[in-house]
Amino acid sequence: MDVSSLLLLSIALPLLGAIFIGLVAPGDRGSIRTVAFVISLMTFGCVVAVVSQFPTGSEMFATKSITWLPASTGIECQISVGLDGLSLWLYGLSGLLMLTAILVSWTAISERPALFYSMLLLLESGCLGVFAAQDLMLFYVFFEFTLIPLFFLIGIWGSEDRRYAAIKFFLFTLAGSLLTFVGLITLVVSVYNMSDSADRILTFSIPKLTDALALRPLDAKLQIWLFAALFAGFAIKVPLFPLHTWLPLAHVQAPTAGSVILAGVLLKIGTYGFLRFSIPMLPAATEFWTPWLLWLSVIGIIYGALVALVQSDIKKLIAYSSVSHLGFCMLGLFALNRLGVQGATLQMINHGISTGGLFALVGMLYERYHTRQISSYSGLAKKLPVLTFFMLIFTFSSIGLPGMNGFAGEIMILTGMFQKAWHGAEAVGGLKIVSVLAVSGVVLGAWYMLWLVQRVFFGPLVEPHDTHDHGSHAVHDLSFREIAALVPLCIFVFWIGLYPKFFLDRMAPTLDKSIPSAVANSSDLNESVAFAASKDRSLD
Amino acid sequence: MNGCWLLAAATDSSSAWAELGSKLSGTEGRAIIGWALAVLALWLIGPNSSLSRKIAGAVFGVLGLGVFWSFVPAMSFLPAESVFLLLAGLTIFSAVATISARSPVYSAIWFACSLLGTAGLFLFQGAQFLGIATIAVYAGAIVVTFLFVLMLAQPEGHAFFDRVSWGKSPRAVIPVVTMAIVSLIAYQFGKSDIRNHVKAEELVNQTVAELAGPDAAVRKVVHHQDGDVTVLEVDVVANEEALSKLEDSKSELQRSIGERIPDWSKCVVDFHAGTDVRTADHVAHLGGQLFGANLIGVEVAGCLLMMALVGALVVAGLDEEKKPGATAR
């Protein structure tokens, strides 16, 4: 069982599991959820096995391709999967967050558990697939595939006006992704037309496309339009400023497990898309669009933070906070230098962990008190100390307190951004303002998170009014299961916080390849290579 | 004095008139005029108009027909032309009458007349079986059934809805729309391309008639533009030696066509042996076709008839609870 088939197995397992649970597995909720948990554990096992064997290097790892369209059709479109530095950790994150999601929804889901768990597992296979796909068509299939289970998750098990949220989420993302599909297809076709070699075939494989475009980029005008098309789909998924209104709604109405996965993984597909397609394949367009995107992401940061400040619903506050955090990711991405891009990729993982944890905690709170209104809580620390402890950890991780994961990503992003704005060729005035505003996002972030923690957890104990009467099960602190759901996330919070080098080394080679233009066009690269070479000896 | 004024007015306005005339005489002009006249006619002739308006409508109708007829080249052979005109006139007049007749019974009867006219035209075309079939089946059976049903559902006295149509505007719009079809088709005929074709065919017929005499008959002439050369295919029913004569006279024919028709300067004619639809034993051939190539079609038509029969019975509903009669309220 070599690594690549393990990778394929890790994608197929949840799919089969979902079908098994959905249709075949009889029995009450207890047995179903254990089966689901076992399946997700096995998947996580495969994921860890694959991730642990990743050799640091820039070329694709664990690649396996099954021919889907016969070569006779002149189209090379295969089910090809593989991991590289960029998708490695996101792939791992999806596996990890699924465990938390299933554990969190242990007692929360009562009606139709079989369907719920099968939807969740479908979602997992979708997420794993998106990051592992090395074929454009396969990528797009999984890209769409993740929408459907989440639509049902929000639509059926959501809270009060879940249908509106589910429909809005689905249509919004679908509209965007259709534009992206057009963009991708035009990309493939224009590459086909551009290559004048005799045996040219219409290839969908991403590595081949990237190499072809690296050799001979498309003409600038087409690139700009393509970038715009790709932007539509990906920017909606990353909720970039004007297109973010679906996120708070979807989060507020989604069940806990749905929110964890939505915040943890689905938002990353957008930024992953930018980093996989837009930046390496369309360098000229990236150059053209960068100032716009930088401004949009900074607006996203400040806007998300300020709006989060005035929220009355915990989940909405955290949703707006993820708008702000992903604004940071986009900022890092479009700083277009090594620091920024690596920081952004790290920040994607950090955000997944911290916001995933926060949503899990809010879910647990909701399970106990059945209300998300901040005003109805106060001083819970006295009654739920363990929950408060975990809440503090994830809050400080999300506001980027040093020693925790948020800090590592944020610092690299901001340094990268500063480097782009103040140093080197394009030190344009506007970008300077962008970089300073971005740093202020850190302060605003601390403000609304601490306000939330202080308002809900500290101060005199006030519990929502309706919990006193049904004294049947008094509100108790976190059970072992809930702690087990959060502990793996905490481990990663401190691991990335204290030793991010472990993660950066595995990402660096691939990311350097994806932004060659940024470093290459700076002055006399060869001279610096010599200098760096002398240092490499010393570093390792 | 006013005479000369009239004359002066006439002379200086004559240029305007001439220019208008020339423009109108063009195919577009004529098509539009025909269209307008036909529309006016139909508008007047509607079921609810009084007799005098109907007559006025008829006059305009005839005028419109005249204009439309101007599009179509007259057939060279006078008696045939007159027979055709007679039959066509009969058909069209009775068709108009069908529409404008106030009582449905009259409509049915007028429709039967128009069927007669149509049958005549079929015969004129050489489709003897169809002519007879139309009269027998169509006029005889279908229209009679109509009358039969009319009598069944016969409204006591004239139903007002027969007199009134859809009110002012639809009555105006509908003829405009429908007559547009006719004027569009007529406009096609006015195209120079088709007129050249007719002239060319006339020439071909003349030469064939002169050369091969009785034992060669032109069945079909088709032309198509091949680059700047127009190719004329002629299907001739003739024996070998007539064909050979025709072949060698081809160049001379092409020259005459060349100078007769300006834009067909370069023209190539080639003769093919053609089949003939209007053979003597027409019905035998028709039967052969019917039960040869279209056998399936015939069987299906048979089933269709059976199904229609059963359907009609079911819909009409012979069961007892529907009391016959009491329909005439």
Next chain:
Amino acid sequence: MSDNLIILIPFFPLLAAILIAILGPKLLKENSHYVTVLAFAASFVCSLMLFFSVQGQVVEEGTSFESVTTLWTWAAVDNAMIDADGHSVPFLIDVTLRSDALTSIMLCMVTFIATLVAIFGAGYMHGDRGYWRFFAYVSLFVFSMTMLVSVSNFLLLFVFWEAVGLCSYLLIGFWYHKPEASAAGKKAFLVNRVGDFGFALAIFLIWINYGTLNFHDYVVDGQVIIPGVFGQMRLGGALPYVQGGMATAICLLLMLGACGKSAQFPLHVWLPDAMEGPTPVSALIHAATMVTAGVYMVTRCTPLFHASPDAQVTVACIGGFTALLAGLIALTQHDLKRVLAYSTVSQLGYMFLALGTGSLAGIVAGMFHLFTHAFFKALLFLGSGSVMHAMGNVIDMRRFGGLRHLMPWTFRTFLVGCLALAGIFPFAGFWSKDAILASVHDRAYPGAHSHDSQDSEHDADHDADQDADDHATHSVALLSADHAGSNQADSYTNIYVWLYRSACFTAFLTAFYTFRAFFLTFYGPQVIPDESGHHAHESPPMMWIPLAILAIFAFLIGFVSELDHKFAHLLTSTPSLAFAGMHDTMQPGGFHMDIAISSSIIAVLGIALAAFLYLGHQREVEAISKLKLVAPLRALSLNKFYLDEIYTWAVVKPLEFLGIIYFWLDRWLVDGLVNLIGKVPVALGSGFRYLQTGLLPFYSLSMVVAMLILLFLGQVLWGGG
């Protein structure tokens, strides 16, 4: 030897923190303080050993000494940036600890005071539900503080800068069920975060301009690969420091970070509210250690500040102004701990003033004052803690008095602390404050120092009640003395003159409010609030012994360090202080007799005024406070110059309002737009609905019309045949 020492010092508190955190709630509960005290004592011993080894090193080499040990590489992105001269520079952050004079002094001070506070805390926090939590947080704090002073990289300095902020948040909000405590904790963290915002900006600018964030040079087998910001190469002049606007920007942003942490003028509002936390916390964090982090950072970055004189002036102005402002506010506070809090802000202002002079003497004086201030301020806070302990957590001076007989030990140690703070002769405060005043004076009047003898006639007695112009006459006399061409005859001298005057006036204020608090607490009729219940008596030995030790140090430390300038001699051996530029500035060590005398007189005057007003029945105080002129001033000072309200009104409210607007915008405009797009198809659909008339001819007519249109189009567009 010294490098594994430097690792042990932070390791012990970390170990203690982890142990207590894990075993605390179940196992240790009551006696978790042993773990902490033991750990602090061990790390104090190590820091002492480090201190002596560093002192030994310094004697030998004479110039500067630093030794760097690397633990592990935190993050490494190679050729992350192409710096000015084309080299591609890696973004390399190693967790490295350095041991040099500055670090060892700070470490000794921090660990010593932490140990005493831990002992005091054991007594003070006795019986509290979160006992183990308190000691876990304190150990975590000391770990972060020790790492902060010993780390050798700007980024890691920032890391522990925020870690210390986190611990202060946790400790201020220790009694989280009290809403004011958690609000104060949040306020402290957020104001620090604003400071850190400036600090972060500075770090990025440093990274861009210097290509590295390390203090030390990154040396690989003898060859310097990456020159550190305060590495030998750069200090030695081989590489230039950035000058001009960028240098000023970096220094001012660093200063913003320092203001956030050391509660200087714009960002000082959090310190008085931080008194909500337990008193040992206030003593340790908000008097001795954390607040000094800002001063430590500015001292560490002296080369940067040296590169931009106008940044130094700004530092001095901020320091001077904060000292004056805090002094004025402390006058009318009736909460003992708040008085001490404002006095801390004021003394920190003094330190920044000294650092702002930019001369080596100034910087040494600043650090010396930091060193002594830590002792007597910790003493005062612990004293107020024992008072609070006795008075049943009441700290409002109006509700108790005349405690000198009730709590003799606290009374005596508190007196020593007040004397030291006021700067009376033998006590520590005198030496350090005198050194600061001297350095400011020399900076203000460059040549005056050399004519020492002439100044004798101006020690005439003058009444403190006269307002500031009295000082003008005093300085005019000095000005008349001709100035030798001072090397920095730049335009800032008149600013320093005014700063010197405000410093003297603040010294007077300090003496006045310290002894006002002292007399209000310990003199007058004995009043005991009823909350104190049965235990209104001297605090147990475990609490007053640390007070005694601190009192002794407050008494001796000034004299001992000043003896033959041992402190100055050791401190100047720090690399960042021992570079060429500093040699030509004013050298430390010159004892100014005239300054000493004048400052003592001012202090005595302050005490006399306080005694006059507050001893015996305080009729005069009411009379003065009623005066038309004084009443508004008193109100202004009592309400902290309404700064809190101004900040709320100017910053907090607008941002929240902006948030509301954005949220409204988000809901109606952006969301509205999306829903609008959603409604378009519906509207279109209902439009076509009315075509269904139900009339058969209408349908057929529309069919024909459509056919005709197609025919017509065919005819027109493609010419038909």
Next chain:
Amino acid sequence: MSETALLQNYLLVGSILFALGLTGFLIRRNLIVMFLCAEMMLQGVSLSLIAWGRYHNDWSGQMLVIFIITVAACEAGIALALVLALCRKSGSLDIVNWQNVREEGRMPYIDQEVPAEAMESEAWPTLTPAGIEPATDQQELYRSNV
């Protein structure tokens, strides 16, 4: 006589017939007359078919006309049955009665100007509808023998 000329004549007549049928179908409101006009449209088409058949020397033209006739027959059968049913149901042959399939928000078509009852409306002999035993009374029977 040129074939094309013949063709064009027939096409013209066929199109006129078709147009008249269409006009009739749209204008008239009597179900049966509308259906008659539909038949007339069929006739117009068969005319053209015949003309093209002859022009192209091809039998398929005539084949189609035969099928047209059969279809017309079936259609007539069923349509008339339907018309009967409709007439029985709505009491009159007017198409306007059958317009409640319209969109519910839409106003029905109502005749504005209802023409005065034509004076000279002939009184048709009312034949007893087929299939009903006429009421015979003795006196009537007697007279018929005379």
